[in-house]
Amino acid sequence: DTEVTQTPKHLVMGMTNKKSLKCEQHMGHRAMYWYKQKAKKPPELMFVYSYEKLSINESVPSRFSPECPNSSLLNLHLHALQPEDSALYLCASSQLRGDKTEAFFGQGTRLTVV
Amino acid sequence: GNSVTQMEGPVTLSEEAFLTINCTYTATGYPSLFWYVQYPGEGLQLLLKATKADDKGSNKGFEATYRKETTSFHLEKGSVQVSDSAVYFCALSGITGGFKTIFGAGTRLFVKA
Numbered sequence: 001d002t003e004v005t006q007t008p009k010h011l012v013m014g015m016t017n018k019k020s021l022k023c024e025q026h027m028g029h030r031a032m033y034w035y036k037q038k039a040k041k042p043p044e045l046m047f048v049y050s051y052e053k054l055s056i057n058e059s060v061p062s063r064f065s066p067e068c069p070n071s072s073l074l075n076l077h078l079h080a081l082q083p084e085d086s087a088l089y090l091c092a093s094s095q096l097r098g099d100k101t102e103a104f105f106g107q108g109t110r111l112t113v114v
Numbered sequence: 115g116n117s118v119t120q121m122e123g124p125v126t127l128s129e130e131a132f133l134t135i136n137c138t139y140t141a142t143g144y145p146s147l148f149w150y151v152q153y154p155g156e157g158l159q160l161l162l163k164a165t166k167a168d169d170k171g172s173n174k175g176f177e178a179t180y181r182k183e184t185t186s187f188h189l190e191k192g193s194v195q196v197s198d199s200a201v202y203f204c205a206l207s208g209i210t211g212g213f214k215t216i217f218g219a220g221t222r223l224f225v226k227a
Contacts, residue, residue: 042217101208103215105158
């Protein structure tokens with residue numbers, strides 16, 4: 001199983017809503033990532049979890065709150081978002097070995113903030 | 115700093131043409147290098163990888179060789195198909211600073227029948 005599964009695939013939310021994005025992998029990877037991708041741009045790293053602990057926060061606004069309940073699951077809690085936060089949100093996972101650092105990506109959640 | 119530079123697109127080719135997408139990198143240490151592909155409306159898929167100098171990654175007819183002396187990892191395919199139309203990202207990881215993946219800007223490829 002080389003899949004990273006993200007739900008939902010599409011999400012429309014108002015600026016006062018609270019919603020969560022979910023990500024799951026069963027490859028035994030101990031690193032999990034959230035990326036944000038705007039149209040015609042490369043993915044931008046938001047957060048990295050290694051061994052279920054937050055190891056990198058790329059100065060992301062606090063209206064985005066990540067959570068890693070266990071080694072297979074990663075959530076991104078959203079609150080009071082702005083229209084400019086509309087984007088494709090990608091989850092990824094990887095091993096933590098020097099020779100196997102490739103990230104496996106999910107299909108993404110396309111978020112629209114209205 | 116660590117970075118990846120790709121040739122700008124879009125690249126438009128006819129079916130069965132030869133493809134080259136140039137990629138160069140700047141990195142401290144010895145990164146692993148990757149090509150990812152993104153089809154419209156989808157996430158990124160790992161296309162191929164190389165973990166050390168002179169390694170050649172290959173998959174689905176695509177190839178790239180890790181050239182340390184020129185800090186390059188150019189993507190090639192001998193005969194493209196319409197189904198290869200997508201955005202291609204060159205990337206690196208495994209360097210100082212953890213396991214972040216650093217992406218190039220992406221190159222959009224259009225293949226005409």
